[in-house]
Amino acid sequence: MVEGGENQQAAAAVEGEGGEKKELSKSQRKRLAKKIQKAKTRQLLGEENADVAPNAEVQQAAQEALEAINASDGTPAKKKKKKKNNRKKKKAPQGMVGEQTDPPTIPVADLYPSGVFPIAEEIPYHQDFNLHRETSAELREAERLIKDVYQDVRQAAEVHRQVRQHMRKKMVPGVKLIDMCEELENFSRTLIKENGLKAGIAFPTGCSLNHVAAHYTPNKGDNTVLGYDDVMKIDFGTQINGRIIDSAFTVSHNPKYDPLLEASREATNQGIKEAGIDVRLCDVGAAIQEVMESYEVELDGKTYQVKSIRNLTGHSIAPYQIHAGKSVPIVKGGEATKMEEGEFFAIETFGSTGRGYINEDMECSHYMRDFDVQRVPLRMPKAKHLLGVIERNFGTLAFCRRFLDRIGEEKYLMALKNLCDSGIIVPYPPLVDVKGSYVAQYEHTILLRPTCKEVLSRGDDY
Ligand SMILES: [Co+2]
Helix, strand or coil: HHHHHHHHHHHHHHHHHHHCCCCCHHHHHHHHHCCCCCCHHHHEEEEEEEECCCCHHHHHHHHHHHHHHHCCCCCCHHHHHHHHHHHHHHHHCCCCCCCCCCCCCCCCCHCCCCCCCCCCCCCCCCCCCHHHHHHHHHHHHHHHHHHHHHHHHHHHHHHHHHHHHHHHHCCCCEEHHHHHHHHHHHHHHHCCCEECCCCCEEEEEEEEEEEEEEEECCCCCCCCCCCCCCCCEEEEEECCCCCEEEEEEEECCHHHHHHHHHHHHHHHHHHHHHHCCCEEEEHHHHHHHHHHHEEEECCCCCEECEEECCEEEEEEEEECCCCCEEECCCCCCCCEEEECCEEEEEEEEEEEEECCCCCCCCCCCEEEEEECCCCCCCCCCHHHHCCCCCCCCHHHCEEEHHHHHCCCCCCCCCHHHHHHCCCEEEEEECEECCCCCCCCEEEEEEEEECCCECCCCCCCCC
């Protein structure tokens, strides 16, 4: 927008011509600041024209005036600058053109025609052995070479943020979960500009309730409705060129669950803080558990210490591969394998009032083609057909029965079972703690860049 890239270019152009800066009085600065504010408003409203658009010189002066005004109240310059950046991020991210509608209808790619998407959060590496990374010219160069990958995953993250921001309002008691999921998925498809395997949904929308920790989405005919006392985990994914954003949050309406949600949210943030290049996965797990289990929640007169579910983990992510091989434990005692430069990780934690241990249960909805199995002999023609459909539509991304329904497949359950039995398709049934318990989950996708850690899916909400 006016304040973003264009303005800096204009300023640079003026400086190139002579480099002299005009001295302005405080009132002049204020007037100029107002003028630029007006021009910005006009541009936002689409009323920009050559007469009212300030020329480069005025823009530069106004920019300086704004900075001078900001710095004039005695606040240290550094602190002020940080504040200003935050404000800019909230108003309109750099490079964003126009505004999203409500409900959202504009693909995120069209809101950022420059192809440069917002960076949600960058965290410097704090471990001694990583301190050199932030300033290394060599590592910066390494990052420039992979910037396309960064833009793909940042775009997918922006879609995730916009979809969840809108859908949160729809997650109210009384909503039918199947309708909610389909609505969410439709917004995802629109905002990501769904295009075969190149851009789309990365996996089915999880909306696991209460003691169900993960991998539940309604199948056709499931009329489950969200209740006031339910604890619902919304876990959904977006992808561009196979670069997946996997991020989840918990929705509850009864405030009695708040400490349970907070335990998982803070445990996930602790995991993100601990993560880094050459950091051992077991150390991340231990840090997560310590935070998680420092929380208690009182439900109907009984106090529970929140437990980290010990057989659930975060995971590394690779192109078109949601679980790429490394697990990020959420309790102590895990593997000493290290995180590496360039890796993507889903840092996710599950806090429970139950045993803190899950089993598979209930009807399956989630399935995924095994990433490594090459081919298997199939005798059943219907199974052969279904495998072709799955490979063309989902590749190695996870899908659910509803996704097969919507592309017109019918009476496929026998064929699907056959593919599961042959090992080429893997079923992922719901994962549940004991009945009567409650589980909360928060999850972010992070990227261990050479120079810093980027929390791709971070938003104002979590
Ligand atoms: Co995940």
